[in-house]
Amino acid sequence: MNTRTDRIVPRHAGFWSDLSSVALRALRLASRDLEAIIPGMAVPLFFLIVNIGSLQSFVEGNLPPGFDFKGFQLPVSVIFAVTGISRAGSLVVDIQDGYFDRLLLTPVSRTTLLIGLMIADLAVVMVMIVPVLILGFIIGVGFETGILGMLVFILIGASWGIAFTGFPYAIALRTGNPAAVNNAFLLFFPFAFLTTAYVPKEQLTGWLSVAANFNPTTYLLEGMRTLILQGWNSTAIFQAFLASGIVAAVSFTLAFSALRGRVRRK
């Protein structure tokens, strides 16, 4: 056996190197975890078809002529596709298997253990949007804002996907419990349904209308829909990113607080 030749001098690799190491590993593992990703891809496609099939005539019949329900629904499916996509499940496995401790035994920057996963999530989320968009094109949805608008549309969707990841990561780091992480998607239900998912805001009445006003998803959908249906509306686009930003501020605060708790050596 010969395990030592020239003397090695280990050193702190630095934030960016640590970040790329953690993110690359997460991306590699995501590509090996397709059984967890493919169902998440199929569900929004299914709902896009079903919602259009069941509601298009009803909604368009009750609105002024020219209302495009397909274009109206596409952002909803995109949001369903990207919400809850995260490596939080594999983070729990790392915690349970002791691999997270192995990482903590190295000089790795602690914050990169979370940011690196989120970078991988960003890539996965953007990939998840593509099949929904393709289905949208197939059924005739077009972008009033062209290719640039489509890219902004993807960015808004991705920003929401990443903003939401903070919740499952917070749960994963606080509990180390896979079942609890799986249930993180339930947090999305109020965001998903107390909003303009199926009809325009003007059609909402009573408490649902009030709730939708306070729901960031309403502004997110509005910003994405303008890119498809109306054209460039900088206010709507800004509000969409702002909605993601507000949710990110809350969820990231929870997630990084949970990370601090997990690595505190308490």
Place this chain on the structure above:
Amino acid sequence: MTTSASAIEARGLVRRFGDKEAVAGIDITVDTGEIFGFLGPNGAGKSTTVRMLTTLLAPSDGTATVAGFDIDSEAAEVRLRIGVALQDAALDPKQTGRELLDMQGRLYGLPKEVRLRRVDELLQLVNIGGSIDDRIATYSGGMKRRLDLAAALVHQPEVLFLDEPTTGLDPTSRAAVWEEVRYLNKQLGITIFLTTQYLEEADELADRVGIIARGRIVAEGTPDELKRSIGADVIIAKVGSGDGARAAHALSALPDLDSVEVSGDQLIIATAHGASAISPVAVTLANNSIKVSELTLRTPTLDDVFLHTTGTRMDADESEAVTV
């Protein structure tokens, strides 16, 4: 950084979990280049001590330095200089062995060419052949242990912590790990802090042994020193159940016996002159109508030391200390 010739130096190290004191103020000094065996039953505080010394847990009280750096205020510097193989192999089953070792090297800032070289070098140590490019999920338990050890060695640590490295391994794998530990220490000069619940393992490998029980170090020294501390010889007398206390009382009148301990149906008699003491022991027991089914003379073991210092016997198979 503190100036110290010791690889590990702990003073009054305490760790509490709520009201429970898992480690109750231990002092340890491990010299550079030695193998220190940390021996104790499950629940004695071994793993908690390792987790403190390796910076995974903060001490509740006390101080310690590892490789010259304080484990609390200079934890990042400690991490650069230690390698750790925890009790359960801490691996990622979805990566390949090569990917895991390469990532480990990246986190220690090793350039790509060094990482490639180190993986090749470590392959000779872990001896998992072509499986290095297979996913770790497909590895056997022994292969996972060896890969875990390799991961701890990627950056050539000054101090290596091995937390019960052979627990659960078959005798052949255990012997292979012992050989690797000796090689790492003798040939590569790595200081090794080895926790174990196996007396034989500590006896075989360690230059010095610390025995921990209920969070405290109860004995420390070379295996020979510890064994000699309870006498040159040990006489084991197996008596009928219930006769132990009476037999011990009867033997207490004999000269030349250093101690008489009762452990279940056995009397453990420490003496400096076993050959000359065994006959009086047999006669005394017979005169007191105590039936002896076995009478054995042997040299002391670390188990005898454990019994002598704690009043309990180590029983690794049961993973518990047995109170007598």
